[in-house]
Amino acid sequence: xxxxxxILCYIKPMDNVFAARGQMAxxxxxxxxxxxxxxxxxxxxxxxHYRLLTRNEERYLVLTKLWSKGVAVFFAVGAVSGTxxxxxxxxxxxxxxxxxxxxxxMPFSLEGxxxxxxxxxxxxxxxxxxxxxxxxxxxxxxxxxxxxxxSAWFVVSANAWxxxxxxxxxxxxxxxxxxxxxxxxxxxxxxxxxxxxIAAFLATSLAIxxxxxxxLLKGKNKELHQxxxxxxxxxxxxxxxxxxxxGDYSARDVAHRQPVKFAAMEALFHTEQxxxxxxxxxxxxxxxxxxxxxxxxxxxxxxxxxxxQARVIGLDSVAKGERPPxxxxxxxxxxxxxIGTLLAGGALVVLFTRWLRPLWWWHRKFLRGVVLVMPLGFxxxxxxxxxxxxxxxxxxxxxxxxxxDAVTPMPGLWGTFVLFxxxxxxxxxxxxxxxxxxxxxxx
Amino acid sequence: xxxxxxxxxxxxxxxIGVSLFLYVLLGGGDFGAGILxxxxxxxxxxxxQEMTGKAxxxxxxxxxxxxxxxxxxxxxxxxxxxxxxxxxxHLPLLLLLLGIVxxxxxxxxxxxxxxxxxxxxxxxxxxVGSSTLTPFVLGILVGSVMVRPVRTFAVGYVSSYVMxxxxxxxxxxGGFMVALFAYVAAVYLLAENQHSLWRTWLIRAVFVSQVVSxxxxxxxxxxxxxxxxxxxxxxxxxxxxxxxxxSATLLGSVLWVVIRHRGVWTLRLLVGAQLACIFAGWVVLQxxxxxxxxxxxxxxxxxxxPRPVLRALLSVLLLGSCLVLPALAYLFRVFKRAExxxxxxEGV
Numbered sequence: 001x002x003x004x005x006x007i008l009c010y011i012k013p014m015d016n017v018f019a020a021r022g023q024m025a026x027x028x029x030x031x032x033x034x035x036x037x038x039x040x041x042x043x044x045x046x047x048x049h050y051r052l053l054t055r056n057e058e059r060y061l062v063l064t065k066l067w068s069k070g071v072a073v074f075f076a077v078g079a080v081s082g083t084x085x086x087x088x089x090x091x092x093x094x095x096x097x098x099x100x101x102x103x104x105x106m107p108f109s110l111e112g113x114x115x116x117x118x119x120x121x122x123x124x125x126x127x128x129x130x131x132x133x134x135x136x137x138x139x140x141x142x143x144x145x146x147x148x149x150x151s152a153w154f155v156v157s158a159n160a161w162x163x164x165x166x167x168x169x170x171x172x173x174x175x176x177x178x179x180x181x182x183x184x185x186x187x188x189x190x191x192x193x194x195x196x197x198i199a200a201f202l203a204t205s206l207a208i209x210x211x212x213x214x215x216l217l218k219g220k221n222k223e224l225h226q227x228x229x230x231x232x233x234x235x236x237x238x239x240x241x242x243x244x245x246x247g248d249y250s251a252r253d254v255a256h257r258q259p260v261k262f263a264a265m266e267a268l269f270h271t272e273q274x275x276x277x278x279x280x281x282x283x284x285x286x287x288x289x290x291x292x293x294x295x296x297x298x299x300x301x302x303x304x305x306x307x308x309q310a311r312v313i314g315l316d317s318v319a320k321g322e323r324p325p326x327x328x329x330x331x332x333x334x335x336x337x338x339i340g341t342l343l344a345g346g347a348l349v350v351l352f353t354r355w356l357r358p359l360w361w362w363h364r365k366f367l368r369g370v371v372l373v374m375p376l377g378f379x380x381x382x383x384x385x386x387x388x389x390x391x392x393x394x395x396x397x398x399x400x401x402x403x404x405d406a407v408t409p410m411p412g413l414w415g416t417f418v419l420f421x422x423x424x425x426x427x428x429x430x431x432x433x434x435x436x437x438x439x440x441x442x443x
Numbered sequence: 444x445x446x447x448x449x450x451x452x453x454x455x456x457x458x459i460g461v462s463l464f465l466y467v468l469l470g471g472g473d474f475g476a477g478i479l480x481x482x483x484x485x486x487x488x489x490x491x492q493e494m495t496g497k498a499x500x501x502x503x504x505x506x507x508x509x510x511x512x513x514x515x516x517x518x519x520x521x522x523x524x525x526x527x528x529x530x531x532x533h534l535p536l537l538l539l540l541l542g543i544v545x546x547x548x549x550x551x552x553x554x555x556x557x558x559x560x561x562x563x564x565x566x567x568x569x570x571v572g573s574s575t576l577t578p579f580v581l582g583i584l585v586g587s588v589m590v591r592p593v594r595t596f597a598v599g600y601v602s603s604y605v606m607x608x609x610x611x612x613x614x615x616x617g618g619f620m621v622a623l624f625a626y627v628a629a630v631y632l633l634a635e636n637q638h639s640l641w642r643t644w645l646i647r648a649v650f651v652s653q654v655v656s657x658x659x660x661x662x663x664x665x666x667x668x669x670x671x672x673x674x675x676x677x678x679x680x681x682x683x684x685x686x687x688x689x690s691a692t693l694l695g696s697v698l699w700v701v702i703r704h705r706g707v708w709t710l711r712l713l714v715g716a717q718l719a720c721i722f723a724g725w726v727v728l729q730x731x732x733x734x735x736x737x738x739x740x741x742x743x744x745x746x747x748x749p750r751p752v753l754r755a756l757l758s759v760l761l762l763g764s765c766l767v768l769p770a771l772a773y774l775f776r777v778f779k780r781a782e783x784x785x786x787x788x789e790g791v
Contacts, residue, residue, distance in 0.1 A: 073555050076547055080547040083507070095526075105756055109760070112508065112511055112763070115511075116767045119508055120771055123778075178752055180751060180756075
């Protein structure tokens with residue numbers, strides 16, 4: 001009781017804006033894990049199903065059904081957490097929705113269509129065994145994946161709009177000359193969309209490969225788990241390599257469109273030409289410098305604009321009140337690219353061994369390696385979203401509306417923040433527990 | 444009833460209405476099945492869960508999307524009204540979310556958990572509780588939107604954020620929704636189980652839930668009368684309102700004539716028509732108001748988004764309908780037609 005009371009003393013005076021941001025961040029961070037699995041896992045499931053239909057091996061039936069269970073549970077939790085988010089947009093940020101609602105209505109309604117198709121296809125797939133023709137059944141599984149990606153694209157485009165708002169003129173604190181189609185085709189869509197989709201495949205397939213590697217270390221059901229890894233691990237490897245290219249494109253795009261965000265990501269306090277890249281280090285906003293860290297000269301110019309002599313804009317280009325939190329943005333960014341680099345290296349190993357030394361995959365050391373990196377895709381995913389959301393602050397609509405001006409006037413948001421934190425923690429625990437029970441049943 | 448608003452506004456509002464109706468028609472069955480489970484005797488529970496699991500399994504995810512469609516259309520098409528609702532109905536909306544999350548997760552966890560042990564009891568508890576909570580809160584929201592001006596000028600937490608929706612009328616409406624959803628679910632399940640041992644129990648369930656719905660419905664009118672709530676008082680003078688009320692009652696009676704008929708679709712269509720009458724009655728009374736507030740009334744016309752936005756939304760709806768409706772029809776055709784063969788493979 002005393003512990004609870006003292007924790008409450010810290011939480012209660014929590015600023016409404018901070019509580020709202022925290023709750024939104026928790027909801028998004030929770031939802032993204034399930035949404036991402038819902039996007040990528042159906043593809044793996046359809047792949048296994050394809051092998052079943054063409055090779056008719058028993059293990060692919062078991063695998064398809066096993067992976068469908070995963071899809072079903074993750075999809076359901078993703079769907080309800082997505083419902084929470086669609087309400088929270090309004091509940092926490094009514095002023096934002098008053099202005100942005102009509103503008104992001106387009107991507108959200110398109111997302112709704114895609115998600116609807118996904119839910120229908122999933123129902124047909126999960127319950128349609130033996131009830132519909134075989135290849136129609138398989139097609140439904142594929143449709144779940146296609147619709148999942150489409151739905152992700154549209155919802156990310158809404159976020160992209162927040163980062164590069166288009167399709168209106170901001171006059172007297174509200175939007176005029178609204179053009180909803182322009183908001184759908186904003187400049188940030190392509191880089192955000194591609195990066196997100198690849199991330200989904202990377203995180204999901206790596207985690208699945210890891211789970212099956214863990215099962216292989218236990219020794220039972222070798223055929224099943226080896227077949228599973230042979231499907232999942234190459235997908236993860238290809239995704240990891242593509243993500244490096246996509247990441248480079250995204251970084252240059254952000255450097256061009258949101259230079260202040262880029263400066264925060266790179267902890268570049270002062271505009272520099274040529275600009276050095278800092279590896280590691282903790283930024284200190286008071287002293288406007290980075291403690292620790294290794295400086296690589298001229299590299300930042302190359303990363304930002306593919307020009308070693310380029311001028312890169314620093315945080316000092318805008319007033320203090322318009323700068324995002326540097327420490328969080330920088331550390332999250334460095335974490336993400338560190339993981340990305342590590343996984344890309346691992347991908348080369350995976351592809352090399354798959355091609356030339358396939359038996360190395362079943363060595364205990366290799367399997368342990370896969371298990372170790374298993375959660376990293378998701379860590380990078382969360383880190384990346386932290387970068388783009390925290391890096392956009394203090395804006396909720398970049399350059400137009402500040403986050404603090406968009407929050408609901410209802411006081412006591414610390415209460416709902418704590419409530420949802422408990423719920424998400426509990427649900428995450430439940431899913432992990434269910435996975436463990438499933439794992440022991442099959443491993 | 445003359446429509447004064449521009450075409451786009453009416454069409455968008457129409458689609459919101461259709462989405463909400465479909466949510467009640469289709470999702471209502473899902474919630475109702477959870478409500479009814481509370482009354483199933485313990486030894487029959489396992490069998491009930493299997494039966495309803497098969498009925499809801501393929502379709503519940505799709506059914507619940509209609510709510511999201513309605514919400515998206517509302518915030519995109521009528522942002523000013525949406526703004527008021529989310530500010531002042533924060534607490535019931537929060538409860539609604541908890542109900543939706545609880546129900547969805549409990550249902551899926553219960554079905555897919557590999558080990559069937561004591562945890563099943565907990566899943567069931569959450570499932571039944573949230574299946575009852577959600578319709579109740581929906582009723583509160585409908586009731587609040589009908590009558591309660593949101594307290595824009597109020598000072599203090601309770602005045603603004605509780606009294607904006609807390610009223611006897613809203614609570615009675617909540618009770619009505621719970622009974623209504625239970626009734627709808629009982630009829631659907633009866634239609635699908637005419638040949639099974641559940642028939643007798645389900646007929647009793649239909650009877651009890653219909654009686655309770657009528658009583659709660661009467662309660663709604665009674666409270667409205669006592670509180671002098673204008674829309675319902677206005678109903679006594681509205682032709683369309685009377686037509687809806689009478690039709691709904693008549694259809695409810697026709698149900699009993701037809702209940703021995705073994706066709707799956709007859710019962711479904713009847714209760715669907717009944718729901719449509721009740722829903723239409725609500726729309727007649729509600730139109731064109733979206734939400735009342737102390738600083739004025741938000742109607743379709745004064746809270747609508749600019750025309751280009753509505754037109755864009757409508758084109759997406761058109762595209763969406765062309766894709767989704769046939770797919771949905773296929774889904775229902777595969778799983779909801781009358782079972783002829785015994786070739787019935789269990790799902791995953």
